[in-house]
Amino acid sequence: MKMDGKIRVATDAHYKELYNNMKSSGTVGDFHELFFVCACLGYRKKKSIQVKKRDDRFWSSTITPPEWACYYAMILEQNEFDYAKVSEDKDMLAVIEGYANAGIDILIEGFLNDYLLPISNGSDPQLDPTCCKELPKQFVHFIFEQSESETWDN
Amino acid sequence: MNDLGKTLLPDVNALIIEKLNTYPADVRELAIQAIRLSEAYPETAVAEQLQTIVRKLAKQQGGNGL
Amino acid sequence: MILHKMIVENFRQFRGRQEIEFWAPSLPHHNVTVVFGENGRGKTGLFRAIMFCLFGERRLSQDGDVPREELQLVNVSALEANTGPVRTSVELEFTHMGRSYRLRRAILGMQDGKRIIEEDDEKRLFVITSDGNTLTVPTIEIDVVIDSILDRRVKDYFLFDGEKIERLTRASIEQRREISAGIRNLLNVDALETAIRAVGRVSKALERELSNSSHEELSRLLKRISDNEEEQNQLRKRLDGLADEIRLARQEIDKTDNELKKFNEIRHLLDKRKLLEQELKDQEQQADEALKEMHNLVCKASALIVSPTVITVFEHIERQKQKGEIPSEIRRDLIERILTDDKCICGRDVLKDPAAHSHILDWQKRTSDVTTQDAALNLWRYLSEVRNHFGDDADLVEKRLQQYGNIRSTIANINRSLENVSNQIGTSERQDATKLDEHRKKLQDGIITLEANARNAQTLLEQLKQEEERLRALLKEERLKVGRNDELSRRSILARDTQDALNDVHDQFTREIKQLIGQSATQFFRELLDKEGRGNLRTIVVNDDYSLQVLDRYKKPFLANISAGQRQIMSISFIAALARAASRGGQIEIPLFMDTPFGRLSFEHRQNLINHIPTFASQWILLATDTEFRRQEANLLKTSGKWGKFFILRPTHDGNTTIEEQDINSALAILRDEEDY
Structure with missing residues (x-):
């Protein structure tokens, strides 16, 4: 639990373009933010998918303390408060990568699909720049909706 | 507003050279030569003269076993 | 001067x-001159x-x-x-x-x-x-x-004309271009820029030479970088072209409007349309800025998704704290030593006393090592902070989404009114006016398309820049692999490193000057703002992309929420900061000319301009029309004790202008009151 800034955090190479698009369209400020959204979504739906083709996306030094705190909280809750599971940041982030990887699928399925270029056989998902004008607002709206349904149900 | 005055003084090139102090010697040398030449010559002429300087610096670097 | x-x-x-x-030498401290005249009389002349x-x-x-x-x-x-x-x-x-x-x-x-x-x-x-x-x-x-x-x-920084002030309040390519040009002129780094381009040439030539060499991967990467650069250049040219087209289209709209004004019977409708369009532009700008700020909410909103987890873990640690498990009252290393030595600190043999032994084992379970305890306490602090913000964050996200929704519905209403007014103009019997009106609508639609194209091009450019960065990192690795001792490679690396170093220095200068201009503009802004604005708004910032932003007292971007008048004050402060910088940072030594600056300002803002500008500029020459310089403003200026000269530009029968000096006391008789309008 040192908030180690020297770890390379990876996402699946399949989502590289999408990560780039979300940043350059101004929907998120940086990669770690989108990763955080996806990790939260994956965790809440209790879904984790192992990253198949690792592609280093950002340095852990960009993760903010509140984000770290949420990651530690997720792992602690999942492991019945076993502090040993959060002692190594690298191992912990590897687990979070799994949640984020599942989370991006949830994000695409539940929201981003309407903003993507048509996906042909196995091609990487990409934003369609012609329909992204209001994406930053819709994105925040979608996340907020998720938080509301999840939080108040519990 | 002294800082502002400093940035806007006409000897701005001296300040640039000061900022280049943190770079490796050969990079600094080439950069300074480029600025000095640019004070007097147009871009193409500067580029031509820089070719020779780059060659010389790269040779020295090789000679130093880098 | x-x-x-x-x-x-x-x-x-x-x-x-x-x-x-x-x-006038007899009144050396009266440094304000007012030149009063209708539009077209020669004030800017x-x-x-x-x-x-x-x-x-x-x-x-x-x-x-x-x-x-x-x-x-x-x-x-x-x-x-x-x-x-x-x-x-x-x-x-x-x-x-x-x-x-x-x-x-x-x-x-x-x-x-x-x-x-x-x-x-x-x-x-x-x-x-x-x-x-x-x-x-x-x-x-x-x-x-x-x-x-x-x-x-x-x-040019010493002339503040209404149009320039207006232009700087728009978040557009034109605005960013103007600000970037202004800052570039101040920097005085011509030699540095020539040097960057010249080293760039050398570097490119060397890269071309290298790409013809036998290293296949190296050639491939160089080719991709070169293609990427070419694409970026094309896009930049395209963006410049689009900005020009937008500017020309706006000029054409102004011309068409002047033509349309000839048709008197629809004049009030044209004025109404102009007002609505201005309002639409303001609202659209607010919407754009609100959109630009949305990404700041992403992490706040996401944390809400895992709020049950955060609360559960926080409460768990809290309970551990209350039970004394964190930090534990007894150190784990001490208990472990007792168990290894089989001896208590009082000297008793613990193994012989099963009750004491089981008590110690129980303690051992409850303690954790010091590092884990510290980390858990830290985590407790962070989680407490995250948890405490949940309520505010949810409110903020909801409020911002609602604000955006309100802006969009205002835009829809304005569009409806615009359509209505345009229909009324369209039904006019004057065929010429209708034609002009169609022409105008086409231009307006054209601008919307051009702006959308510019946004797309900008996005593409950002993507290419990211790709270039990645390719350059790969290239450096590849070069180190294949050509550390190869002289051509060494030359190429040296040229590229030097170009990067010079670019860094250029960036540092630009950053410094942006910060200094921001600080100076903030100082003016605080003096010129009205009371309400002063309570809320704190800092003007020149962003990396040369757009302007204003931060509130919580250092949060606030531009989307400020009034049209406050925006104008922000522009004036920014131009004043450029003028001060051009005067090498002290008092503004060159006479400031302000051409019809009061247009959309409240009386309090006008009052502040009148009170403060003569103190920070050596001389203020105010070029004004009768709609903005009234008896109220004249009274204020007179009381300030700085007003020295008053001129009226009068039309002559042959369409020329004469400059007529008036006593400042007579100004009050000539000028009108607000109620007269």
């Missing part, structure tokens, strides 16, 4: 020889005359692409009344750093068929020394002397 007097002869609207005195006299310039930044023949300086009536050439001249008397100067510049205007030809005629500069002697400066040295008093590259 203090302007004393200017004499113009046959200069634009000013026929014959006319004089204007900006400063006075600034033009000064710029012509100082630098021989005929074009101001606001002239844009207006053809040279429309910017002629010679008075047309004088030319028509004369068979021969007409002399047009401007003579300026001023003091600077304790020295007095007299500068005169003249041209000869001639009619050649339908064309008017203007030729340089005379340029003379006299310096009057403290002992009263007059020295003539040799002609070839005049420009050097004048440039040392006011650098010609920054001359």
Whole structure:
């Protein structure tokens, strides 16, 4: 639990373009933010998918303390408060990568699909720049909706 | 507003050279030569003269076993 | 620099020889001059005359692409009344750093068929020394002397015209371009920029040479980088082209509007439409800015998704704390030592006492190592902070989404009203007006498309930049692999590293100047803002992309929420900061000309401008129309004790203008009250 800034955090190479698009369209400020959204979504739906083709996306030094705190909280809750599971940041982030990887699928399925270029056989998902004008607002709206349904149900 | 005055003084090139102090010697040398030449010559002429300087610096670097 | 007097002869609207005195030796601290006149009477012409006299310039930044023949300086009536050439001249008397100067510049205007030809005629500069002697400066040295008093590259910052103020309040490519050009002019780093380009050339040439070498991967990467750069260049050109097209389309709309104004019966509708369009533009800008700020909410909203987890874990640690498990009362290392040694600190053999032994084992379970305890306590603190913000964050996200929704519904309402007004204009019997109106609508639609294209191009450019960065990192690795000892490779690396270093230095300078301009603009902003604004707004920031932003007291971006008047004050503060920078940071040493700056300002803002500008500028020349300079403003100015001179520009029967000096006391009788409008 040192908030180690020297770890390379990876996402699946399949989502590289999408990560780039979300940043350059101004929907998120940086990669770690989108990763955080996806990790939260994956965790809440209790879904984790192992990253198949690792592609280093950002340095852990960009993760903010509140984000770290949420990651530690997720792992602690999942492991019945076993502090040993959060002692190594690298191992912990590897687990979070799994949640984020599942989370991006949830994000695409539940929201981003309407903003993507048509996906042909196995091609990487990409934003369609012609329909992204209001994406930053819709994105925040979608996340907020998720938080509301999840939080108040519990 | 002294800082502002400093940035806007006409000897701005001296300040640039000061900022280049943190770079490796050969990079600094080439950069300074480029600025000095640019004070007097147009871009193409500067580029031509820089070719020779780059060659010389790269040779020295090789000679130093880098 | 203090302007004393200017004499113009046959200069634009000013026929014959006319004089204007900006400063009276008998009232040395009265540094405000008001020049009052309707639009088109030649208020800006006075600034033009000064710029012509100082630098021989005929074009101001606001002239844009207006053809040279429309910017002629010679008075047309004088030319028509004369068979021969007409002399047009401007003579300026001023003091600077304790020295007095007299500068005169003249041209000869001639009619050649339908064309008017203007030729340089005379340029003379006299310096009057403290002992009263007059020295003539040799002609070839005049420009050097004048440039040392006011650098010609920054001359435009001393004219604040309403249009420039308006332009800077829009978050557009034009705005960013203007700000970037302003800052670039201040930097005075021509040699550095030439050096960057020259080293870039060398680097490119070496990369070309290398790409022909035998290293296949290296060649491939170099080729991809070169293609990427080419694409970026094309996109930049395209963006420039689009910005030009947008500007031209706006100019064309203004022209069309002037044409349309001829149709008097629909004039009120046209005015209404203009107002609605302005409102629409403001709202759309607010919507854009609100969208730009949305990404700041992403992490806050996401944390809400895992709020149950955060709360559960926080409460668990809290319970551990309450039970004394964290930090534990007994150190784990102590218990472990007791168990290993089988001896308590009191010397008792613990193994012989099963009850004590089981008690110690129980303690061992409850303690954790010191590092874990510290980490858990830290985590408890962070989670407590995250948890405490949940309520505020949810409110903030909801509020921002709602605000955005409100802006969009206002836009929809304005669009409906616009359609309504346009329909009314369209049903007018005047066929010409309808045609013009269609033309205007096409232009307006064109601008929307152009702006969308520009946004897409900008996104693409950002993506290419990211890709280039990645390719360069790969290239560096590859080069180190294949060519550490290869001289050509060493040369190429050196050239590229040097180009990067020079770019870094350039960036540092730009960053520094942006910060300094931001600080200086903030200072003006705080002085000029109204009470409400001062309570809320704190800092003006020049963003990395050269757009302007204003931060509230919580250092959060707030531009999307400020009023039109506050925006104008922000622009004025920014231009004043540029003017101060151009004066090398102290008092603004050059006369500030403000052309109709009060347009959309509240009385409190006007009051602040009137009270503060004469204190930070050596001289303030206010060019005003009757709709913005009224008895109220005149009263304020009079009470400030800074108002020295008052001139009225009056039309003559032949369409020219005469400059007429009035006593400032008579201004109150001439001007009107607000109620008169």
